[in-house]
Amino acid sequence: xRLLPLIAGAALAGSLAGTxxxxxxxxxxxxxxxxxxxxxxxxxxxxxxxxxxxxxxxAMAFHHSMLIEETWWLTCKPGARPFKAxxxxxxxxxxxxxxxxxxxxxxxxxxxxxxxxxxxxxATTAGFAVGYPCPESGQGPAIKTxxxxxxxxxxxxxxEAGDRTAPLFQxxxxxxxx
Numbered sequence: 679x680r681l682l683p684l685i686a687g688a689a690l691a692g693s694l695a696g697t698x699x700x701x702x703x704x705x706x707x708x709x710x711x712x713x714x715x716x717x718x719x720x721x722x723x724x725x726x727x728x729x730x731x732x733x734x735x736x737a738m739a740f741h742h743s744m745l746i747e748e749t750w751w752l753t754c755k756p757g758a759r760p761f762k763a764x765x766x767x768x769x770x771x772x773x774x775x776x777x778x779x780x781x782x783x784x785x786x787x788x789x790x791x792x793x794x795x796x797x798x799x800x801a802t803t804a805g806f807a808v809g810y811p812c813p814e815s816g817q818g819p820a821i822k823t824x825x826x827x828x829x830x831x832x833x834x835x836x837x838e839a840g841d842r843t844a845p846l847f848q849x850x851x852x853x854x855x856x
Contacts (some may be wrong), residue, residue, distance in 0.1 A: 682753070692736055695764065703716035704719050704835065704855055708837065709790065711772060711795040713794065714811065715792065715836075717787050719837075721788075723843050723844030724795040724842060728787070734839045734840075737838055738776065739776075739838040740776050742774060742795070742833065742835055743770065743771045743772070745768070746829065747766055748826055748829055750762070751824070751827055752812070752825075758817070760825070761817060763813050766801075767805075768828070769800070770798060770801075773796055773798065774792060774793075775796050776793060808821050808824065828853050828855075830851070830852030831851045833850075835847045
């Protein structure tokens with residue numbers, strides 16, 4: 679099993695992603711959806727104390743999201759200068775199963791074991807093609823030329839409690855799309 683130790687990598691991933699995921703001792707395999715989250719990550723991510731974590735633990739949920747974006751150079755008028763367009767090729771959310779881990783005597787939540795997935799949802803958008811409507815107003819009526827220049831895949835492990843979400847770890851392959 680290929681587990682991703684995140685002790686040092688989370689800070690780098692946060693700088694790449696523009697977020698600041700927690701960074702104590704998360705391990706998670708995005709392929710198998712197995713791993714563990716240390717209580718310190720959740721305390722930091724939600725800005726909670728141990729008492730609040732113990733209260734929220736039974737309802738805590740985790741998910742793994744994946745966003746695949748394509749970067750294209752398009753023209754929509756003959757002879758026009760190309761412009762950059764981003765297409766969401768896939769946006770997916772996997773709902774994970776987890777079990778809280780407790781200290782001896784169940785006095786304190788020490789973390790969570792992520793034991794797999796139980797559901798997922800995925801969406802995609804139509805691709806760019808010559809003759810399709812131009813994705814940017816004012817550039818012309820239809821795509822005339824196109825060139826795909828990059829694919830970027832961003833995967834995030836997050837925790838959810840009520841209406842709050844805390845990103846715990848993020849990886850990115852490919853260049854930033856912004």
